[in-house]
Each structure stands twice: as structure tokens, then as C-alpha cells.
Amino acid sequence: MTNREIIVLNNLEELSRQAAAKFVELTQANGKNGYSFNVALSGGSTPKSLYQLLADENEDFRRAVDWRKVNFFWGDERCVPPNSDESNYRMVHEHLLKPLDISPSNIHRFKSELDAETAATEYENLLRLIFNTHHGLTPRFDVIFLGMGADGHTASLFPESVALDETEKLVAAPFVEKFLKFRLTLTPPIINNAANVIFQVAGADKADVLREVLEGAHDPRRLPAQIVNPRDGKVFWFLDEAAAAQLSINRKYENFTGRLRR
Numbered sequence: 567m568t569n570r571e572i573i574v575l576n577n578l579e580e581l582s583r584q585a586a587a588k589f590v591e592l593t594q595a596n597g598k599n600g601y602s603f604n605v606a607l608s609g610g611s612t613p614k615s616l617y618q619l620l621a622d623e624n625e626d627f628r629r630a631v632d633w634r635k636v637n638f639f640w641g642d643e644r645c646v647p648p649n650s651d652e653s654n655y656r657m658v659h660e661h662l663l664k665p666l667d668i669s670p671s672n673i674h675r676f677k678s679e680l681d682a683e684t685a686a687t688e689y690e691n692l693l694r695l696i697f698n699t700h701h702g703l704t705p706r707f708d709v710i711f712l713g714m715g716a717d718g719h720t721a722s723l724f725p726e727s728v729a730l731d732e733t734e735k736l737v738a739a740p741f742v743e744k745f746l747k748f749r750l751t752l753t754p755p756i757i758n759n760a761a762n763v764i765f766q767v768a769g770a771d772k773a774d775v776l777r778e779v780l781e782g783a784h785d786p787r788r789l790p791a792q793i794v795n796p797r798d799g800k801v802f803w804f805l806d807e808a809a810a811a812q813l814s815i816n817r818k819y820e821n822f823t824g825r826l827r828r
């Protein structure tokens with residue numbers, strides 16, 4: 567995969583800082599065209615420190631982005647109300663959107679309080695409306711942030727999920743056996759139409775599966791993170807040392823700052 571860049575950092579703090587710098591770089595590269603910047607955010611715990619860094623008044627990141635031009639979406643969501651402790655929307659709102667005082671007109675959350683299928687259809691219609699893509703064209707995100715679970719899932723694309731086979735819909739509402747609950751998720755077609763995908767993966771519990779995903783046999787039904795391969799886009803893997811410990815490439819990196827040893 568030639569469109570892939572793997573950056574290994576010492577710890578989550580440095581990982582988040584580098585991912586924030588990449589996000590700012592991409593907004594600035596894109597912003598010269600003057601139009602809005604569309605980003606889909608990931609949930610879970612890893613990205614919290616990135617969101618806090620971007621919103622931090624004491625950091626340069628906040629001042630480096632024209633937040634009025636950024637439209638915020640989600641890559642996936644749990645089927646819970648937006649004020650639930652489990653809500654990805656709530657986590658992002660708390661750590662990023664509220665501190666940045668983002669206008670509600672720039673925030674496009676899943677209506678996760680609705681039944682799963684209705685919420686998925688509603689979000690698909692919203693995406694097509696905002697990206698102005700009638701049926702047949704696929705919206706193209708400027709950036710999609712993703713995480714990866716210790717089972718190799720990404721967004722809410724879990725192993726053996728029917729959503730992995732989706733070729734038309736932009737949004738799916740798969741039942742996840744692992745949680746005995748429905749989830750809402752962007753599908754492979756829209757993820758793989760992104761200009762940039764930024765993975766953030768940290769922690770020793772991810773090391774074994776990360777080696778399989780990045781260096782093992784191609785088996786996206788078992789390792790859904792492998793399905794991410796934008797046709798005309800780049801994939802950045804921001805990893806901490808613990809998650810990257812099993813990677814063969816890792817032994818070539820100096821001080822885990824992503825510089826290959828010559």
C-alpha cells in the first residue's frame with residue numbers, strides 16, 4: 567500500500583500532538599481553496615487527548631485553524647441518546663466542540679436517539695444533502711479519523727459484520743453480537759473515498775492485532791481495519807511505541823519519532 571504512512575511516537579501525548587499537527591496541516595492545505603473542510607471524528611478513548619489539544623487555548627493548534635470552515639461529522643456512533651455517557655457525540659462535544667464554541671450549524675451528529683435503521687437512513691440523507699451528492703456519487707471527506715479495537719475493528723465495522731460487504735450505502739446500522747446492541751457506522755465505500763484517513767492507535771493491548779492488520783495476510787472480514795484503503799487518498803497511522811511494539815518496521819525507527827534508520 568503506497569498511500570500509507572506509519573508514524574511511531576513514544577507515547578499517547580506525542581501521538582496526539584503529531585496527529586493534531588497533521589490535521590492542522592491538512593486544513594491549511596485545503597483551506598487555500600476557500601471552501602469548507604469536512605471531517606468525520608472517531609469515538610472511544612484514544613482520540614480524547616487529540617480533541618483536548620486542538621481546543622486548548624494554550625496550544626498553537628487552536629489558532630491555526632479557521633474553525634468556522636470546519637464541518638464536524640462522526641465516523642460511528644452508539645445507539646444511545648446524545649447525552650449518554652456512551653455517546654461519541656457527547657465525548658467530542660465535551661472535549662472539542664464546546665471549548666471551541668463551534669456553531670451548531672457546523673455540527674452534524676447521528677440522531678442516535680432514533681431506532682438504528684431510521685438513524686442510519688437519516689444520516690445518509692444528511693451526508694448526501696451537505697456534500698450535495700445525489701445517489702450514485704459518494705461524498706468525499708477531507709479527513710476521517712479512525713481508531714482500532716483490540717479485535718481489529720474500526721469505526722463500528724466489527725469482525726464478520728454484514729456492514730463490511732456494503733457497496734452502496736454510506737451508513738449502516740449493524741447489530742454487534744459483542745455488545746448485543748446496534749451501532750451506527752460509515753461504510754467502506756464512503757471511508758475509502760476519503761482524501762485522508764488518520765488512524766490513532768495506542769496501548770500494548772493493540773500490538774498483536776496491529777501487526778496482523780499492517781503486516782499480516784489480508785483478511786478484512788476478520789480484521790476490518792484492513793478494509794480501509796482509499797482509492798485516491800492517504801492513510802496515516804499514528805501509533806504509540808506500545809501499540810507498535812510488534813511491528814517489524816518498528817525496529818528501523820529511531821527514538822520512535824517516525825524517522826527510518828538508513
Ligand code: 6PG
Pocket residue numbers: 608609610611612613642643644654712713714715719720721722
Ligand atoms: C467507538 C469507536 C471505536 C474505537 C475503537 C478504539 O465508537 O468506540 O469508534 O471504533 O475507535 O474501539 O477505541 P479506543 O480508542 O477507546 O481504544
